[in-house]
Amino acid sequence: MATSTPDRPLVEMRDVHKSFGALEVLKGIWLNVVKREVICIIGPSGSGKSTLLRCVNALVPIDSGSIRVEGQEVNDPNLDKLALRRKVGMVFQQYNLFPHRTALENIMMAPIHVLKRDRAEVEEQARALIRKVRLEGKEQSYPGELSGGQQQRIAIARSLAMNPDVMLFDEVTAALDPETVKDVLVTIRQLTEEGMTCMIVTHEMGFAREVADQIYFTDRGILVEHGPPKEFFAHPRDPRTRQFLEQIL
Amino acid sequence: MTCARTTDLPVLLGARKPKPSSSGGLRLSAWHGFALAAALLLFSAAADAAAGPDVASIPATIWKWTPLLAQGFALNIAISFLAMAIGTVAGVPLGLAQISLLPPIRTSSWFVTQFFRNSPWLVLLFYCMLLLPFQVQIGGTTIPLPGWFKSTIGLSLPVMANVSELVRGAVRSIPYGQWEAAESLAYTRRQTLWLIILPQCVKRITPPWMNLYAILTTSTPLCAVVGVAEAMTLTGNILNAEGRTDLLIPMYLYLLLWFFAYCYPIARATIALEKRFQVR
Numbered sequence: 001m002a003t004s005t006p007d008r009p010l011v012e013m014r015d016v017h018k019s020f021g022a023l024e025v026l027k028g029i030w031l032n033v034v035k036r037e038v039i040c041i042i043g044p045s046g047s048g049k050s051t052l053l054r055c056v057n058a059l060v061p062i063d064s065g066s067i068r069v070e071g072q073e074v075n076d077p078n079l080d081k082l083a084l085r086r087k088v089g090m091v092f093q094q095y096n097l098f099p100h101r102t103a104l105e106n107i108m109m110a111p112i113h114v115l116k117r118d119r120a121e122v123e124e125q126a127r128a129l130i131r132k133v134r135l136e137g138k139e140q141s142y143p144g145e146l147s148g149g150q151q152q153r154i155a156i157a158r159s160l161a162m163n164p165d166v167m168l169f170d171e172v173t174a175a176l177d178p179e180t181v182k183d184v185l186v187t188i189r190q191l192t193e194e195g196m197t198c199m200i201v202t203h204e205m206g207f208a209r210e211v212a213d214q215i216y217f218t219d220r221g222i223l224v225e226h227g228p229p230k231e232f233f234a235h236p237r238d239p240r241t242r243q244f245l246e247q248i249l
Numbered sequence: 250m251t252c253a254r255t256t257d258l259p260v261l262l263g264a265r266k267p268k269p270s271s272s273g274g275l276r277l278s279a280w281h282g283f284a285l286a287a288a289l290l291l292f293s294a295a296a297d298a299a300a301g302p303d304v305a306s307i308p309a310t311i312w313k314w315t316p317l318l319a320q321g322f323a324l325n326i327a328i329s330f331l332a333m334a335i336g337t338v339a340g341v342p343l344g345l346a347q348i349s350l351l352p353p354i355r356t357s358s359w360f361v362t363q364f365f366r367n368s369p370w371l372v373l374l375f376y377c378m379l380l381l382p383f384q385v386q387i388g389g390t391t392i393p394l395p396g397w398f399k400s401t402i403g404l405s406l407p408v409m410a411n412v413s414e415l416v417r418g419a420v421r422s423i424p425y426g427q428w429e430a431a432e433s434l435a436y437t438r439r440q441t442l443w444l445i446i447l448p449q450c451v452k453r454i455t456p457p458w459m460n461l462y463a464i465l466t467t468s469t470p471l472c473a474v475v476g477v478a479e480a481m482t483l484t485g486n487i488l489n490a491e492g493r494t495d496l497l498i499p500m501y502l503y504l505l506l507w508f509f510a511y512c513y514p515i516a517r518a519t520i521a522l523e524k525r526f527q528v529r
Contacts, residue, residue: 057433085435096430100448110434113444155430162434 008071010035010166010197011056016065018051025051027221028065033166036195040208040229043218044244049201052218053168056199057088070165086115089164093171095151097143103154104130104139107161115162122161129157133187149180153187166197173204205248209233217241277463277516282509289502296495307499314487314500321480322507324397325469328479331401332469333462336408343409344416350438358413365410370403371471377403378475397479400472404465411461419450452526459519463512480504 009032018026025048033039041049054060055067058074058081067074069084097106107126111117130139133153143151152172159167169188173181185207192198192211202208208215209229216226217238224238233249236242293307305313346358365373377399384393423446431441470481484504488496 059429059432082435082437085433088433090430090433092426092430094424094426096424096426098427098430098445098449100452109444110436113440114435158434 009033009068010037010070011199012066012068013052013055014066016052016055016067017063018048018055018060019063025221026055026062029221029223031216031223033197033199035165035197037213038192038196038198038200038211039214039216039226040200040202040212041216041218042202042205042208042244043224047218048221049218050170053090053170053199053201056166056168057085057090059090082114086162087165088168089159089162089166090168091152091155091159091170091172093174095143095148095155095175097151097155097158099143102140102142103135103146106143106154107158110158111161126157126161129160130154132160132190133157134183147180148176149183152176152180152184156184156187156191160191166199167191169198169200169202171201171203173202203248205233217244219244276520277509277513279513282506282513285502285506285509289499289506292498292502296499300495304493307496310491310493310496311499311503317483317487318480318504318507321478321483322511324477324479325466325472325481326511328397328401328404328469328472328477329462329466332404332408333465335402335405336465337412337458339405340409340412341416343413344420345442347413347417348420362410362413362417365406366414368407370407370468371474373406374400374403374471374475377406396475397472397477400475400477404468404471408461408465412458415454415457415461416450419453420446422453423449456519456523456526459515459522463515463519466512466515467508480507 011031011033013029013031016026016029017024029048029052031039031052041052043049051060055062056069056074058079062075065075069088072084073079074084097103098109101109104123104126107129108119108122111122111125112119127139130136133156135150135153135157138146138150138154143154146154156172172188173184176184181204185204188198188200189207189211198211200208200212212229214226215229215232217224217232217236217240219240224240225236226232232241233245236245293311297306343358343362346354347362349355349358378396381394381399381402384391386392420442427445427449428441431445436445469479472479473481473485476482481504484500488500
């Protein structure tokens with residue numbers, strides 16, 4: 001298996017197309033993410049942001065084009081999806097914690113069942129992850145007993161327990177109360193500072209400006225433009241970007 | 250609820266809370282039990298008053314036959330237990346087959362489920378009585394198949410189909426995000442089903458499953474039609490032996506009371522479980 005070299009992108013999308021029935025959601029996406037890079041994808045609702053992320057870990061199969069994760073072709077019928085998903089972590093808007101298991105168990109389940117790792121070792125890591133997301137004392141709480149922000153941080157910890165190479169965040173603060181958004185963003189920023197490669201779909205412009213190396217703007221299934229945050233927000237080139245930023249800033 | 254009464258606006262009417270008892274039509278209440286007991290006393294007293302002093306009183310007669318009736322009722326319970334067990338053991342895999350990714354398995358299990366779910370229980374009972382042999386030979390040993398066992402199989406078929414639908418419905422009711430989350434954590438479909446989806450289904454299935462059991466129990470007297478010596482059959486025999494028309498109504502009321510005493514606690518427990526599961 002090819003490992004990524006500094007010049008080789010960790011995630012490489014080339015001319016990716018995806019339709020749901022008659023609706024073409026992705027109309028040729030080109031995108032590169034190198035190791036330790038943080039990209040934020042912004043754009044109006046329905047512009048294909050979430051679908052784009054779901055293609056990276058093969059939750060959504062693409063129609064044509066190429067996606068490579070660490071050199072491995074995702075759009076390959078013989079793809080080992082499980083091997084791919086061990087490398088790619090994903091956090092969802094609705095947290096999707098397993099409600100019948102405690103916070104600690106939620107984090108420990110996949111490493112034990114999927115990676116067949118030793119239970120004691122996994123538990124040690126899981127407790128460290130709970131400390132990392134600053135939720136000590138919530139180990140034995142069930143998801144239903146946690147606030148949205150707390151659930152989302154457990155979901156991040158659950159994903160990190162698989163030791164992924166790249167993390168996908170799909171509007172992870174969109175369903176949260178405003179006062180809990182900050183805690184989740186702090187957790188993600190900490191990850192980016194530690195060098196985690198991240199692809200973040202978000203509506204939090206301030207946050208995107210702060211953490212992103214590159215901002216990508218999507219509209220109607222294409223990436224309209226991208227650039228470093230300062231440049232992107234100060235001098236948007238495309239009229240669609242300008243219009244979008246005017247509406248939200 | 251109040252707004253529903255004070256407005257005609259469909260928007261507000263739509264916000265009405267659904268009734269908690271979603272899994273069945275009529276629910277047993279304590280009131281039904283009191284009504285039964287009261288009717289039993291009333292008819293007994295009336296019959297006793299009409300009869301002369303030389304015949305045994307109704308309560309005494311009923312009491313005399315109670316041990317025999319209890320025996321018959323025990324068979325009803327045994328049939329209900331066994332039919333529920335067989336129906337559940339067969340129904341769970343059938344329900345899982347209904348969500349299979351393989352179209353032939355999905356379609357055939359759907360057909361089996363619909364066939365047995367929409368057949369009258371009595372018809373299935375007759376079919377099993379007539380189609381199953383009275384004994385089977387395995388190797389050199391002959392295993393007799395008594396009538397009560399054949400009718401148990403007959404009753405377990407609709408139970409199987411109903412359990413199958415419960416399983417399918419419960420799996421479908423789990424939010425899709427649970428599948429997505431498990432998939433993105435590299436779980437296989439089988440692991441997702443057994444470790445994440447089905448454990449959540451158990452909670453959802455338990456109340457309707459208990460409801461199904463209560464319905465099954467109250468359906469066991471159907472076996473009387475095919476000659477199984479359960480409580481209903483025995484009640485008929487007792488009435489024949491006594492040859493008293495004034496015993497007819499009290500005796501059947503007494504039998505009803507037995508079923509009520511057995512099923513009412515189940516109904517209460519089902520409601521309690523439903524309430525508890527609703528909160529989370």
